[in-house]
Amino acid sequence: DIQMTQSPSSVSASVGDRVTITCRASQGISSWLAWYQQKPGKAPKLLIYAASSLQSGVPSRFSGSGSGTDFTLTISSLQPEDFATYYCQQANSFPRTFGGGTKVEIK
Amino acid sequence: EVQLVESGGGLVQPGRSLRLSCTASGFTFGDYAMSWVRQAPGKGLEWVGFIRSKAYGGTTEYAASVKGRFTISRDDSKSIAYLQMNSLKTEDTAVYYCTRGLYDSSGYYNYWGQGTLVTVSS
Numbered sequence: 298d299i300q301m302t303q304s305p306s307s308v309s310a311s312v313g314d315r316v317t318i319t320c321r322a323s324q325g326i327s328s329w330l331a332w333y334q335q336k337p338g339k340a341p342k343l344l345i346y347a348a349s350s351l352q353s354g355v356p357s358r359f360s361g362s363g364s365g366t367d368f369t370l371t372i373s374s375l376q377p378e379d380f381a382t383y384y385c386q387q388a389n390s391f392p393r394t395f396g397g398g399t400k401v402e403i404k
Numbered sequence: 405e406v407q408l409v410e411s412g413g414g415l416v417q418p419g420r421s422l423r424l425s426c427t428a429s430g431f432t433f434g435d436y437a438m439s440w441v442r443q444a445p446g447k448g449l450e451w452v453g454f455i456r457s458k459a460y461g462g463t464t465e466y467a468a469s470v471k472g473r474f475t476i477s478r479d480d481s482k483s484i485a486y487l488q489m490n491s492l493k494t495e496d497t498a499v500y501y502c503t504r505g506l507y508d509s510s511g512y513y514n515y516w517g518q519g520t521l522v523t524v525s526s
Contacts (some may be wrong), residue, residue, distance in 0.1 A: 299469070331512045333449075340501055340516035341441075378424060384449055386477065388511025391465040393439075393451040 303396035320385035329389035406430040413520030426502030434480035442498035
């Protein structure tokens with residue numbers, strides 16, 4: 298199975314800050330990577346797919362990059378509604394696997 | 405509008421069985437693979453399994469943690485996906501989400517149900 302490792306596990310930031318979350322796959326997955334946002338008590342929301350493609354309706358302050366084993370989610374200017382937990386997920390092979398999550402908290 | 409509605413969750417004793425349903429609407433159900441993802445209380449997301457559309461054979465894939473105990477099936481005539489859970493363990497306690505991908509067999513889940521809570525406890 299492919300292991301997905303996210304860092305950091307949590308980050309404290311202020312509105313307007315630039316936030317970067319990283320995700321590392323235990324083996325190469327090309328660009329088969331998604332990023333999700335989850336708020337408490339809600340289902341996850343797809344933000345980015347194919348490592349860098351912005352899902353329809355997602356604000357452009359979210360961006361993704363990377364390929365192979367190392368990936369990044371960047372929020373260019375953090376907004377109040379962005380405080381949530383973020384997960385990466387590989388779609389290269391079965392079983393699909395998620396990273397452990399990164400909680401973005403208010404500083 | 406695409407909607408996925410899970411049902412069938414509840415409290416069950418260890419070793420017993422439970423069947424979850426995912427009722428879909430707003431799209432041609434038979435044209436898409438369907439997946440299940442779960443989340444234990446206060447924990448991260450865990451992929452459970454997947455059933456391909458009939459166009460891709462309707463075959464299934466499972467996480468190692470549930471393989472041999474859980475079975476995913478589908479009834480395209482009713483637009484329902486099922487998750488049959490047998491020999492339940494306390495560690496199966498979680499909110500179970502039904503998901504659909506961006507396109508058939510896509511591993512990118514852009515539609516999620518609201519989730520149904522399964523509690524395995526004596």
